[in-house]
Amino acid sequence: MKERGMKRILRDERGMALAVAIFALVVVGALVAGAFFAGTQEQRVGENQRRVQTSFGVAEAGVQERVMSWQPDSMNKRQEYPQDSVPIYSLAAAATAPGGTGRYFGYSYKLGSNIFLIDVTGRDQASANGVIAGGSGARQRIGMITRLAPVDFGIHASLTTQGGVNLTGNADVNGNDQNPAGWLNCDPSGPPQAGIRDPGANVGTSGNGSVQGNPPVVNDPSINNNSFTNFGGATYAQLAARATITLGPGTYKTNPNFGGPTGCDKTDLLNWGDGLNPASACGSYFPIIHITGDATLNGDQGQGILLVDGTLSVQGSYQFFGIAIMQNDLKTAGGGNTDAHFWGGVMAKNADLGTQSLSGKATLNYSSCSILTALQATSQISMMRQRGWVQLY
Structure with missing residues (x-):
């Protein structure tokens, strides 16, 4: 009678080992899945941050391009905002940034007799393609306040x-x-x-x-x-x-x-x-x-x-x-x-x-x-x- 009871206990312990093993596998799987999910999220955050930084660089390049290509004879004498604004390309026909890193568009405005605002929106290349296809993505919009820099001829x-x-x-x-x-x-x-x-x-x-x-x-x-x-x-x-x-x-x-x-x-x-x-x-x-x-x-x-x-x-x-x-x-x-x-x-x-x-x-x-x-x-x-x-x- 006593011997039979001991055997029953031993059989019960062997069943617990299987349950513990299954539980351990579930925990390990959850940890692996969590690590994979966290890694994927971190990758997405990093990719999004990269796109944001690239978009900022594209917008900055667009602003600098407008400064370098400034045409005084056609720009300096324009009317002040809101009577006038000058487009810098457009969303549908955006300009490509140097190196093909993205596209940009925007406007320039005359704020005063010698003050101008250059307003440019930049998107990295993947985001720009997504927008054209009807999707979304990263974008950065920056402005530069500029002024006329006349030459000092020293005429007195x-x-x-x-x-x-x-x-x-x-x-x-x-x-x-x-x-x-x-x-x-x-x-x-x-x-x-x-x-x-x-x-x-x-x-x-x-x-x-x-x-x-x-x-x-x-x-x-x-x-x-x-x-x-x-x-x-x-x-x-x-x-x-x-x-x-x-x-x-x-x-x-x-x-x-x-x-x-x-x-x-x-x-x-x-x-x-x-x-x-x-x-x-x-x-x-x-x-x-x-x-x-x-x-x-x-x-x-x-x-x-x-x-x-x-x-x-x-x-x-x-x-x-x-x-x-x-x-x-x-x-x-x-x-x-x-x-x-x-x-x-x-x-x-x-x-x-x-x-x-x-x-x-x-x-x-x-x-x-x-x-x-x-x-x-x-x-x-x-x-x-x-x-x-x-x-x-």
């Missing part, structure tokens, strides 16, 4: 030169700040500048030739060759490389061309804007003009930044609004019925230290409005130094 006189200046007839160099007729968006005139700024060369007048300003002539021994080739933010060569219009030596007659789909044909190399009628279709067009040698201008007008590698001769009633830089001499004759040959600032390097010959009714008027307007229309942009980046949603 109507005429800056290294050589002598000879004024005859009724020629006049005037450093008193004046706004061109019809330019309604100018600030009030600023303080008078010098008429002529030179390192100490001779300024001669005969007949009714005159120099006006405060003072009329200022001698600045710091003026040298570099004053005409190295400026704050750019060199003469860099500006020439950015030129909207490039012409060889010759005689030119320039006038606004109101053809083309926009009413101002910017493909015409002799269309240098319309400073006489600032409200016209070409009134906001301020090109950078580069002439690779000596040039003569005998009609009718232009505006912007004029770069001449040699001597510039201006005849008749020609008028230019903005900044003019000659690597040699400036010569004028006549003046017709116009108020001035130049409105803005003129710099003549005089590589041979020759004499500037201003005769007839030639007039050079200092105009801070013309200078600032030309700079605003032709300047590139740069990121604000503080708080330039912003995360958008």
Whole structure:
């Protein structure tokens, strides 16, 4: 009886071992499944994070591309938001980031006279493909606050030169700040500048030739060759490389061309804007003009930044609004019925230290409005130094 009871107990213990083994297998399986699930989730989180970071890099590349490809002549004079915005591609036709890492699109907005917002959304390549196929994925939207970065030419006189200046007839160099007729968006005139700024060369007048300003002539021994080739933010060569219009030596007659789909044909190399009628279709067009040698201008007008590698001769009633830089001499004759040959600032390097010959009714008027307007229309942009980046949603 006792022996039979012991056998029953032993048989029961063998049954428990099987149950324990099965339980252990279940626990191990659960642990393996949990580890696999955790690993899968970690992989998904890591992949999602990678896509987010890639999308951010794509958006950043899109912002930088817009900065590098900025077109001042078509962007700087646009209306402020919300009247105007400029698309940077579109969701349906997004641009591909460098290296094919993703696609981006967005807009740029003008927030003020010198401030712009570049708003770009970027997606990594897999997410971009998913969106196109109707799915979803990672995206990052960032903005960059930028401002115009005008070149500092150091213009503090109507005429800056290294050589002598000879004024005859009724020629006049005037450093008193004046706004061109019809330019309604100018600030009030600023303080008078010098008429002529030179390192100490001779300024001669005969007949009714005159120099006006405060003072009329200022001698600045710091003026040298570099004053005409190295400026704050750019060199003469860099500006020439950015030129909207490039012409060889010759005689030119320039006038606004109101053809083309926009009413101002910017493909015409002799269309240098319309400073006489600032409200016209070409009134906001301020090109950078580069002439690779000596040039003569005998009609009718232009505006912007004029770069001449040699001597510039201006005849008749020609008028230019903005900044003019000659690597040699400036010569004028006549003046017709116009108020001035130049409105803005003129710099003549005089590589041979020759004499500037201003005769007839030639007039050079200092105009801070013309200078600032030309700079605003032709300047590139740069990121604000503080708080330039912003995360958008």
